[in-house]
Amino acid sequence: MIVYFSGTGNSRSVAFKLGREGEKIVEWNEDLAKIEDERLGIVFPVYCGDMPAGLIGSLRRAKISAKYVFAVATAGGSAGRSLNSAAYLMREKGLKLDYAACLKMPDSCIMFPTPEAEKRKLLDSEEERVSKIASELEAHAEKTVAPKKPFGFGTRAMWYLFRRVAGKIAYKSAGAECVKCMLCVNECPVKNIEVKDGTISFKGACEDCYRCIQSCPVRAIRFGKLKVTDKTYYKHP
Ligand SMILES: Cc1cc2nc3c(=O)[nH]c(=O)nc-3n(C[C@H](O)[C@H](O)[C@H](O)COP(=O)(O)O)c2cc1C
Ligand code: SF4
Ligand code: SF4
Structure with missing residues (x-):
């Protein structure tokens, strides 16, 4: 099962490209009471250096059981601590985040627009870059990151500045x-x-x-x- 959140479509596109035939792909928009599957994928945009707050809360409350867990962040720049947060959330459930990756995509935030030429490059290479991740997932590759508590000082400071x-x-x-x-x-x-x-x-x-x-x-x-x-x-x- 893949759970994704997406504002402007980057993470949605990646989630559907990563999905296997017949695999359940669910948009997070409300509480996820129970997730039970062989593999669980979490795909989301990076907001102010972390995972979207609502998704964090929802994953925290959900009952999760899965044998292989992966997280893919899409970002205009970099993953920040979002993947570390995903690892932390899984550790809280007694699970391991087996694979973590970040995919650079055009920036959705109107304050930091991606230049047109760069946008085209990123979109043109999306299929190839996602395929590489999909192959690694099929091989049950291990790419771990250190768990870190979500919404650390840096994230909170960024949100504050962003809104101010x-x-x-x-x-x-x-x-x-x-x-x-x-x-x-x-x-x-x-x-x-x-x-x-x-x-x-x-x-x-x-x-x-x-x-x-x-x-x-x-x-x-x-x-x-x-x-x-x-x-x-x-x-x-
Ligand atoms: C409010 C907001 C904050 C963002 N903060 C970051 C950030 O801290 N680092 C980053 O690399 N990209 C950041 N981005 C860009 C998005 O993470 C990126 O464009 C993502 O691929 C959007 O995915 P979506 O189309 O699935 O919503 C931000 C975008 C928004 C709207
Ligand atoms: S920016 Fe806020 S109000 Fe607008 S679609 Fe996203 S969640 Fe809804
Ligand atoms: S704000 Fe824009 S999208 Fe919303 S109802 Fe008005 S015209 Fe339509």
Whole structure:
């Protein structure tokens, strides 16, 4: 079984490319009560140097039993401590993270856009790079990392700066631009967006996955004061 989380599609694409024929591939968007399989794969984007917070919490609460466990992080730069966190979470369950890898992909964050030429290179080579990981997984290769407690000081500091720099933890829909197409409401993986008094409203459970921002057809959604531009737009094709 593969559990993935994905905002803009990178990790989703990788999860499906890694999946074997007939293997269950599940998008994390709510509590994972029980995971029981021969192999478990966890695929996710790196956010501020760690795993997405909601996924960490959900894995922590889940009952997991698997013989071979792997984690693949997708990142605009590097895995940070996200894979160490995955190893830590597995150790909490008495399991070992047998294989950990990071795949560089275009950056989904509108503050650090990947240049167009680099984006193309990364996407063009994705298939080959994922195939290499898939072969290693088939061979039950061991690639371990040291377990480290999730959300260490560095991660917390990055989140703080990220939100401060961007202006406050405030996603807003610009009333004038929003055409109430409901795409963001339907697409938010954690159902954090609703219509309230006729306008798009954000609740308090945002994972900062950027799916809504990058999906809005009229680019009405802002992160603080920032808006998507042609240069910062990204969704996995
Ligand atoms: C809020 C946010 C924070 C991010 N932080 C990092 C980071 O610390 N390091 C990094 O290499 N990439 C970072 N990224 C980039 C994503 O990890 C990367 O683009 C990932 O492949 C996106 O996957 P997805 O398309 O499945 O959502 C960040 C992206 C977002 C939206
Ligand atoms: S996706 Fe954009 S236009 Fe559509 S409802 Fe959301 S904010 Fe409004
Ligand atoms: S509100 Fe937007 S950024 Fe936050 S979790 Fe939902 S889709 Fe992702």
